[in-house]
Amino acid sequence: AQTVTQSQPEMSVQEAETVTLSCTYDTSESDYYLFWYKQPPSRQMILVIRQEAYKQQNATENRFSVNFQKAAKSFSLKISDSQLGDAAMYFCAYRSNDMRFGAGTRLTVKP
Amino acid sequence: EAGVAQSPRYKIIEKRQSVAFWCNPISGHATLYWYQQILGQGPKLLIQFQNNGVVDDSQLPKDRFSAERLKGVDSTLKIQPAKLEDSAVYLCASSSTEAGRMDTQYFGPGTRLTVL
Numbered sequence: 221a222q223t224v225t226q227s228q229p230e231m232s233v234q235e236a237e238t239v240t241l242s243c244t245y246d247t248s249e250s251d252y253y254l255f256w257y258k259q260p261p262s263r264q265m266i267l268v269i270r271q272e273a274y275k276q277q278n279a280t281e282n283r284f285s286v287n288f289q290k291a292a293k294s295f296s297l298k299i300s301d302s303q304l305g306d307a308a309m310y311f312c313a314y315r316s317n318d319m320r321f322g323a324g325t326r327l328t329v330k331p
Numbered sequence: 332e333a334g335v336a337q338s339p340r341y342k343i344i345e346k347r348q349s350v351a352f353w354c355n356p357i358s359g360h361a362t363l364y365w366y367q368q369i370l371g372q373g374p375k376l377l378i379q380f381q382n383n384g385v386v387d388d389s390q391l392p393k394d395r396f397s398a399e400r401l402k403g404v405d406s407t408l409k410i411q412p413a414k415l416e417d418s419a420v421y422l423c424a425s426s427s428t429e430a431g432r433m434d435t436q437y438f439g440p441g442t443r444l445t446v447l
Contacts, residue, residue, distance in 0.1 A: 262440065264439070265374075
């Protein structure tokens, strides 16, 4: 079964600095999709960024970018110029035939 | 546009009782998902509907959980009878692309269930 591992239960970053959240996954599939979701304390999860496995170019969305290493099965999220509103739980997710989420990383942003 | 609506937001029941959760997806979204999120874990997909048909229910504990999506719009998830380990937040999500794997899922606020 596909598994998604987020090895950092908690991370903190100073406001305006950069932080990278790690994610690795295990799969035998070649066609799949990867996502980062953000879940603020209100608990409504929203999509941050997504990546198609067949694309070599790393996805970017404003201050959010990913480092997708297909051979290493790694999919990290970089948040640049961190803002107080970035504080949340971040979940990495994998989708092929089904959807699997990691256990999450709690990000704290210090003013 | 209105987001995914869920009710109730909180529910406390005794073990062996029954409970039902309701979800209203974003208008026009063909695909609807129910997830279980246990404290400290990521969401686990329970069931996926495309319109009113089931696409994936491989992780749904069918001896006690059931779900339906009548007319391809609203959906209900039921637990009967509840166990202590069912305590979790139940998330509903919807997406517009029919069974598309790239589709963005829009999540509701969730229902927090506590089983005593």
